Amino acid sequence: MNLHELPMILFTVIAQMCVGMFIILGATQLWLSAKxxxxxVDRLTLPILYVIGPALVFGLIASMFHMNDVMHVLNVIRHWQSSWLSREIIVGVGFAGAGFLFAVMQWFRIGSRALRQALGLITAVIGVALVFVMSMIYTSLRSVPAWHTWVVPFQFFATTIMLGAAAVAAAIGVMTVIRQRAARSKVSPVPVPPRAVKNTTDPKGGPRSLRDRLGFTRNITEINAPASPEEWTYSVRLVRACSVVSALAAVGVLISYTMHIQNLATNPSPAATASLAVYSGLFFWARLVLLALGAIVLGALVYRIAGKAMLEKPAPLAALVTLTFFLILVAEFMGRSLHYASMMRIGI
Structure with a gap:
C-alpha cells in the first residue's frame, strides 16, 4: 500500500463513505415516510446518522497531515477561484457543517419534519459536490494519463454508493443485535411517550436534569428500545436493497478497470506505460478479489440470508453484513492506494 499518501487515502475513502451513507439514509427516510x-423512520435512520459525523471528522483530521504542517490549511483555501484542492476543503467543511446542523435539528426535533428533510437534501447535494470536487483534483491533471480520465470520477462515485450502502447495512445489523440483547437482558426501558418530553419536571415533581433537557434520556430510550416485527421487516428490506446496490457498484468498478487498463495500454506516452504496471501486480489482483468477494459473492449471500433471518436471531445476519462491509472497505483502501501509485507525469 502507498503509505506516503495514507492521509489522503483515509480522507477520500472515509469522506466518500460518509456521503454515501447520508444519501442512502436520505433515500431510506423518503421511502419509509410513505410507509x-x-x-x-427515526429509529431506523437516526442511530446511523450519528455515526457519520465522527467518521467524517476523523477523515478531515487525517487529510491535514498530508500537508506536513497542519497550520498551512488556512493557506490552502485562499485560491478557491482556481484550485480544486481549495474547493475540496471548503465543500468538505460545508458538508460537515450542514450535516452537523441536520443532526442537531433531528436530535432536538427543531423545526418541522419537512424543514429537516429539506436541510437533509441540501446536505446530500453538498456531499455529491464534495465527491465531484475530489475527483476533479485528479481528473483535471492533463499531465497524468492515469488520472486524466472519466474513470476517476466514476470510481469515486462508485466507492461513495458502494461503501455507503454496505456501511448502512452493517449498522442496521449491529443495531438490531444490540437492541435485542438489551431486550433479553431487560436493560432497555419502556419508550417515553412523546408528551413526556415537554415536561420541565421529573415524575416526582422536581426539575429535570441536564441529561433530560439535552434530550439524552428521550432519544437513547427510543433508540435502545427493542425492534418491533414491523421495524425488522423494513430492516431486512433495506439490507437486501443495500446488498444489491453495493454489488452493482462493484460490477461497475470491475468493468471500469478493464476499460482503464485498455486506455492506458493504447496510450503511447511512457507515463501511461509506467502507470499500467501498477495495475498488473499481485496487490491489484488481491484488490479485485476482495472487492468481488465482499460486494458480489457475500452480497448475494446477504440477500439470500436476509430473507430467511429472524428477529429473534439477528446475529448471523449482522455478522455477515459486517464482514461484507469490512472486505469492501479494505478493498477500497487498496484501490485508492493504487490510484495514487499510478501518478506518473508526462515529461517528468
Whole structure:
C-alpha cells in the first residue's frame, strides 16, 4: 500500500463513505415516510446518522497531515477561484457543517419534519459536490494519463454508493443485535411517550436534569428500545436493497478497470506505460478479489440470508453484513492506494 499518501487515502475513502451513507439514509427516510410512522423512520435512520459525523471528522483530521504542517490549511483555501484542492476543503467543511446542523435539528426535533428533510437534501447535494470536487483534483491533471480520465470520477462515485450502502447495512445489523440483547437482558426501558418530553419536571415533581433537557434520556430510550416485527421487516428490506446496490457498484468498478487498463495500454506516452504496471501486480489482483468477494459473492449471500433471518436471531445476519462491509472497505483502501501509485507525469 502507498503509505506516503495514507492521509489522503483515509480522507477520500472515509469522506466518500460518509456521503454515501447520508444519501442512502436520505433515500431510506423518503421511502419509509410513505410507509411507516415517524418513530419507525427515526429509529431506523437516526442511530446511523450519528455515526457519520465522527467518521467524517476523523477523515478531515487525517487529510491535514498530508500537508506536513497542519497550520498551512488556512493557506490552502485562499485560491478557491482556481484550485480544486481549495474547493475540496471548503465543500468538505460545508458538508460537515450542514450535516452537523441536520443532526442537531433531528436530535432536538427543531423545526418541522419537512424543514429537516429539506436541510437533509441540501446536505446530500453538498456531499455529491464534495465527491465531484475530489475527483476533479485528479481528473483535471492533463499531465497524468492515469488520472486524466472519466474513470476517476466514476470510481469515486462508485466507492461513495458502494461503501455507503454496505456501511448502512452493517449498522442496521449491529443495531438490531444490540437492541435485542438489551431486550433479553431487560436493560432497555419502556419508550417515553412523546408528551413526556415537554415536561420541565421529573415524575416526582422536581426539575429535570441536564441529561433530560439535552434530550439524552428521550432519544437513547427510543433508540435502545427493542425492534418491533414491523421495524425488522423494513430492516431486512433495506439490507437486501443495500446488498444489491453495493454489488452493482462493484460490477461497475470491475468493468471500469478493464476499460482503464485498455486506455492506458493504447496510450503511447511512457507515463501511461509506467502507470499500467501498477495495475498488473499481485496487490491489484488481491484488490479485485476482495472487492468481488465482499460486494458480489457475500452480497448475494446477504440477500439470500436476509430473507430467511429472524428477529429473534439477528446475529448471523449482522455478522455477515459486517464482514461484507469490512472486505469492501479494505478493498477500497487498496484501490485508492493504487490510484495514487499510478501518478506518473508526462515529461517528468
Amino acid at each position: 411507516a410512522d415517524s418513530t419507525t
